[in-house]
Amino acid sequence: MSREALKLAKPKVGFYWCASCGGCEEAVVDLAEDILKVVEAVDFVFWPVALDFKVKDVEALKDGEIAVTFINGGIRTAEQEHIAKLLRKKSGLIVAFGACAHIGGTPGLANFSDRNKIFDYVYLKSPSVDNPAGIVPKEKTVVGQGELRLPRFYNAVYPVDQVVDVDYYLPGCAPPPDLVMKAVEAILSGNLPPRGSILSPDKSLCDTCRRKVTKPEKAVIKEIKRVHQTLLDPERCFLDQGVICLGPATRDGCGERCINANMPCRGCFGPTSRVEDQGAKFLSALASIIDANDEDEIKKVTDSIVDPAGIFYYYSLAASMLGRKVE
Amino acid sequence: MGFLCNWCSYAGADAAGSARKTYPPNVRVIRVMCSGRVDPEFVIKAFQSGADGVMILGCHPGDCHYKEGNYKALRRFHLLKRMLSQFGIDERRLRLDWVSASEADKFVETINDMVKTVKALGPIKVLPYQAALARETEGVQGGAEVG
Numbered sequence: 040m041s042r043e044a045l046k047l048a049k050p051k052v053g054f055y056w057c058a059s060c061g062g063c064e065e066a067v068v069d070l071a072e073d074i075l076k077v078v079e080a081v082d083f084v085f086w087p088v089a090l091d092f093k094v095k096d097v098e099a100l101k102d103g104e105i106a107v108t109f110i111n112g113g114i115r116t117a118e119q120e121h122i123a124k125l126l127r128k129k130s131g132l133i134v135a136f137g138a139c140a141h142i143g144g145t146p147g148l149a150n151f152s153d154r155n156k157i158f159d160y161v162y163l164k165s166p167s168v169d170n171p172a173g174i175v176p177k178e179k180t181v182v183g184q185g186e187l188r189l190p191r192f193y194n195a196v197y198p199v200d201q202v203v204d205v206d207y208y209l210p211g212c213a214p215p216p217d218l219v220m221k222a223v224e225a226i227l228s229g230n231l232p233p234r235g236s237i238l239s240p241d242k243s244l245c246d247t248c249r250r251k252v253t254k255p256e257k258a259v260i261k262e263i264k265r266v267h268q269t270l271l272d273p274e275r276c277f278l279d280q281g282v283i284c285l286g287p288a289t290r291d292g293c294g295e296r297c298i299n300a301n302m303p304c305r306g307c308f309g310p311t312s313r314v315e316d317q318g319a320k321f322l323s324a325l326a327s328i329i330d331a332n333d334e335d336e337i338k339k340v341t342d343s344i345v346d347p348a349g350i351f352y353y354y355s356l357a358a359s360m361l362g363r364k365v366e
Numbered sequence: 367m368g369f370l371c372n373w374c375s376y377a378g379a380d381a382a383g384s385a386r387k388t389y390p391p392n393v394r395v396i397r398v399m400c401s402g403r404v405d406p407e408f409v410i411k412a413f414q415s416g417a418d419g420v421m422i423l424g425c426h427p428g429d430c431h432y433k434e435g436n437y438k439a440l441r442r443f444h445l446l447k448r449m450l451s452q453f454g455i456d457e458r459r460l461r462l463d464w465v466s467a468s469e470a471d472k473f474v475e476t477i478n479d480m481v482k483t484v485k486a487l488g489p490i491k492v493l494p495y496q497a498a499l500a501r502e503t504e505g506v507q508g509g510a511e512v513g
Contacts, residue, residue: 117502117503151453191503193502194498194501194502195498195502197495197499201495201496201499202499314407315407315411316406316407316410318449319405319406319407319409319410319446320405320406320407322406322442322445322446322449323405323406323407323442325445326438326441326444326445327438327441327442329441331441332427332434332437334440334444337440337441337444338444341441341444341445341448342444342448344445344448346452347445347448347449347452348449348452348453349452351449360407360410360414361410361453361492362493362495362498363493363498364453364454365413365453365454365455365490365491365492366491366493
């Protein structure tokens with residue numbers, strides 16, 4: 040790792056996006072006036088969303104010349120894999136920024152499908168599509184003016200650390216400004232935790248949740264309700280209300296933005312370090328508090344969960360033990 | 367892969383052994399203290415590690431050494447089966463059954479039946495991400511040429 044690149048008066052910084060929505064870029068803007076401190080302290084050399092640098096500008100840099108690159112979004116295309124590898128070579132530190140880079144995020148849910156099914160639906164079958172010629176994207180297209188190329192669209196989404204080595208992770212959809220600022224300060228001061236650390240507290244969300252006092256200790260759920268099917272009590276634990284909340288299987292540090300807006304947790308921070316598979320762990324926790332011992336009654340409750348895998352792996356499917364649909 | 371509870375099913379398997387009953391050698395037994403200890407992570411790890419079927423055997427309802435561990439197992443089982451089928455893993459590959467310490471015959475029958483089911487379903491292969499990623503660059507993307 041090139042610590043030298045960090046010692047420059049103005050360390051060089053990159054910011055790149057892969058399979059993501061742009062919300063992580065918003066999170067940088069959410070730093071508000073603090074962003075001025077960041078801009079003053081560093082020199083941006085690559086940030087496609089905000090600044091006009093090209094890939095060849097990055098290629099022209101020496102290996103390790105960028106002190107730190109923040110990558111948001113998982114890897115879905117050949118181009119993203121190529122640039123992630125290029126940035127790895129040119130950067131001292133790579134930080135996986137946000138849920139998608141960290142654990143695949145919601146785009147990773149498409150790992151239950153594959154390229155053909157996705158193209159078929161998105162370009163041909165979706166009710167809002169008007170495509171009588173049945174045109175789908177291809178890697179190579181010959182038109183009058185010559186040959187056009189698109190990067191290959193992969194069958195699955197891969198979290199950044201499955202493609203290149205990642206030094207640090209900033210979890211969240213999107214990472215909250217206080218964690219981003221703390222991370223930037225730690226990097227600039229060189230006061231870094233061990234490599235591979237997730238820059239957020241290693242305990243479960245329930246641990247700090249203000250609704251913890253009403254969290255059920257024993258079986259209480261007789262019926263699973265979706266958020267639009269019930270009036271949500273703004274004080275009571277969601278699980279106690281029969282509403283799925285991924286808090287027990289999710290890492291803390293988000294500031295409980297969803298809980299405070301009276302919405303249950305969907306797990307964007309990923310699991311704590313003791314858990315390998317967030318979805319399986321949540322399934323375990325949820326099944327434990329279903330209040331039924333009779334097989335038919337149990338089935339009635341579990342069958343009322345419309346899409347178990349979809350909700351238990353809302354953000355973490357791509358980083359889960361199975362990772363994608365088994366052929 | 368078979369997760370057998372220490373108090374009933376493992377003793378049942380032992381009884382089958384002592385009585386020199388024969389059953390297919392395809393099952394790899396792991397003794398757990400209770401069927402309620404079988405975390406869904408264990409089951410998924412078994413499939414990830416190459417198991418083609420997973421069995422959880424526990425005490426009959428009402429007989430759990432820890433009162434209700436087997437009920438917990440039952441609740442997890444129903445939810446996990448549904449979730450596995452979303453992953454493309456046939457739900458018959460996961461089986462939960464009750465075998466008491468005296469039911470050597472039932473143990474043998476259960477193993478026989480499971481082995482038959484899994485053999486009919488054939489093997490499954492969970493690709494590690496490295497292999498899945500390597501496959502991405504093989505072949506050429508489909509679709510007609512645009513004129």
